[in-house]
Amino acid sequence: MSNYRIKTIDPEMRALQIIKYGEIKDSLAVNEVTIPAVQAKDVLIEVKAAAINPIDKSIILGNLQGFLPIPLPSTSAYDVSGVVVGKGKEVMDFAIGDLVYSRVPQEQMGTIAEYVAVTSGAVSKKPGNISFEEAASLPLAGLTALQSLEVAGIKEHDKVLIHAGSGGVGSFAIQYAKAKGAYVYTTTSTTNVSWVKDLGADRVIDYKTEDYKTIVKDADIVFDTLGNNYTAEAFQVIKKGGIVVSVIGAMDEETAKLFGMADYKLPEDLAKAKSDKEATYKYVFMHPNGEHLGQIKSLVEDDKIKPVIDKVYPFSDSVEAFTHLASGRAKGKIVIKIA
């Protein structure tokens, strides 16, 4: 490791930027840009590794323009691990040289770059027993899984169904639920059954040959990571009074109100399914949170959660990394090594 204290930082840096919306290969470019300004509560992170998630691909394709308007060009991605090389005057919890990881907030998006400035509340020290690449793979998927299962009130002996166990969120959620002492059902395709089982799932359902609806009965919690018909179907397999948490299905009414949609009503099929089972339905928006990342750090250091990485790409092959993400064939997270 080099000495970060006396290092001088070049005011220009390389960053992978979204230059327009559209096909991945036409929409990304490596640009020389100015290092982000460090505000009073920010730490400046020298990026060692960044990870990409389905949302990054959706942003590039322009699918989220109405929902997450971003100025173009913008540097891509949210997940990062690296070293603190600068900090604002109000930052007390971090020191220059700390090894950290984060899911950066929307307004600070841009982790596929040599540096990123991040509000310190969204940052945690990284787990000491894993590499920068592994650490970068955790924040977005880990926070999504942790926050969803905590909203669901997960506890020991709960029966939990986690859809898409081989996905970034699913693979983390399985391990988190097991760490909490739950009994875990998960769905995946034939080729992934073996390694998903190794994550600790008690019953891995091969959706190509089995119907999960006939296997899962009276679940306490269904964690819906797939949406579409899976959200309503979740109510078929939960117990009376159970809870369905979704990160992709329809918004629940309470959440909609927070977003100013006072007249919003849950779609009829969901409302009926929910009422038939006297169940709870919650839509969860992942929010950046350094304390939650601190909890994940402890779980990783105690070997209760292992990062699952499909492939690490060098910075120069970032576009290829996105193409691989778009193929949907990754088993685990896709990481870009920056330095």
Added chain:
Amino acid sequence: MEELINKIKSRLELSAEAEEFLYSISKEKTFPKGEVLIREGQIVRRTFFVTSGCLRSYCIDKNGREHTLLFAIKDWWISDYIAIHTDELATLTVECLTESKVIEFNAKELDKIHARFPEFESYQRHNLERHVVSLHKRILNQLQLSAPERYDLFLKQYPDIEQYTRNYHIASFLGITQQSLSRIRVEKAKK
């Protein structure tokens, strides 16, 4: 501090002047769990004698993983001696794994105390010899012993340490994975 002075007195004739000097270059301090006393990349000016608690020194490899060099419990010394003796910046980080009471010494002053008080010459030489022996043993153990044997030795060397440390601290001290450490513990429990 008195305890340390008495230890020194049991090994050499400590003059009042030397005792006063020791007090002048040291300070008793209590640090909370998690406090970093020496950070990689910094100038190292301090060395610590542990009176209670547990500290750890570790390096961070280029991939960001930690490797534990040493645990320090009561009556152990800890610092980054590479930095102190070569005048280079710290390559190690020293952190408190528990709330720790230490006597913090000015490392340079302590290092050359024998120049001012020659009675420290043989004392420091003896300490250095013990340090070399312990390091050589650690290297040889790493080269020739199996992981379960190294774990057994570790427990003898640091009794009760498992209450202060995380598994990955111990695994990284022994140079094994956490999964291997778990297997070794299970096997040991069966015996």
